[in-house]
Amino acid sequence: MNGISLPVIKVKMVVVGDAGVGKTSLAVRFTDNSFIQHYKQTVGASFCSRTLDFKDKTVVFNIWDTAGQERFRSLVPMYLRDAGIALVVYDISSHKSFENVESWLLQLQQYGPRDLKCALIGNKVDLEDDLREVPTQEEDGVSREGELLAEGHGLYFEETSAKTGEGIDKVFNDIGSVLVEGCKKEKQPSTVSICDSYVHQKRKTCCF
Numbered sequence: 409m410n411g412i413s414l415p416v417i418k419v420k421m422v423v424v425g426d427a428g429v430g431k432t433s434l435a436v437r438f439t440d441n442s443f444i445q446h447y448k449q450t451v452g453a454s455f456c457s458r459t460l461d462f463k464d465k466t467v468v469f470n471i472w473d474t475a476g477q478e479r480f481r482s483l484v485p486m487y488l489r490d491a492g493i494a495l496v497v498y499d500i501s502s503h504k505s506f507e508n509v510e511s512w513l514l515q516l517q518q519y520g521p522r523d524l525k526c527a528l529i530g531n532k533v534d535l536e537d538d539l540r541e542v543p544t545q546e547e548d549g550v551s552r553e554g555e556l557l558a559e560g561h562g563l564y565f566e567e568t569s570a571k572t573g574e575g576i577d578k579v580f581n582d583i584g585s586v587l588v589e590g591c592k593k594e595k596q597p598s599t600v601s602i603c604d605s606y607v608h609q610k611r612k613t614c615c616f
């Protein structure tokens with residue numbers, strides 16, 4: 409510890425997506441660097457947090473991991489209040505979960521803050537190739553669905569594995585860098601409230 413604390417950017421992140429796609433596992437991998445093999449469905453939502461230091465800023469990710477089960481869906485708008493970032497997660501071995509991304513995006517547009525930033529995450533990339541139902545590369549005339557959907561909506565996109573950790577640090581580092589860069593453009597970048605308000609004001613569309 410050198411006693412110097414960096415200016416802090418706090419961001420509320422909400423994780424949405426179908427049941428079982430690995431939302432809790434992603435949050436746990438990022439905040440605790442661990443993986444839970446057995447599936448325990450989230451009830452309502454759970455909260456966790458992690459701080460990442462960048463060159464001249466600290467970003468605090470306050471993460472709300474929502475429940476994907478249909479019966480909890482009506483609760484999601486409550487968690488979207490004041491959110492800065494939403495991760496929409498699908499499972500690369502479940503085409504159904506990918507098809508449902510559109511309805512998650514619609515829900516974010518309807519109930520999220522007007523300037524919510526969204527990222528699309530294809531999880532479980534560690535699974536065997538023959539289990540993959542959502543192609544990532546152009547193969548046999550089948551296009552890169554995840555990437556194309558993200559491009560179509562102007563979303564940040566990454567494939568991850570909560571099991572091995574692949575891609576997860578990259579997602580949070582990329583998002584944190586965008587927030588830090590955003591703050592630098594502000595006139596008084598050192599104050600938390602301005603950094604926070606940048607997150608809320610700057611976004612015009614549902615994109616990263």
Ligand SMILES: Nc1nc2c(ncn2[C@@H]2O[C@H](COP(=O)(O)OP(=O)(O)OP(=O)(O)O)[C@@H](O)[C@H]2O)c(=O)[nH]1
Nearest residue numbers: 428429430431432433445447450476532569570571
């Ligand atoms: N192979 C593999 N399995 C994963 C991965 N992420 C999650 N899982 C498994 O998928 C199952 C569901 O994971 P959860 O993280 O509970 O899924 P969730 O999206 O939070 O589910 P809900 O709480 O019902 O919304 C668990 O058995 C996890 O171990 C991954 O990256 N790879």
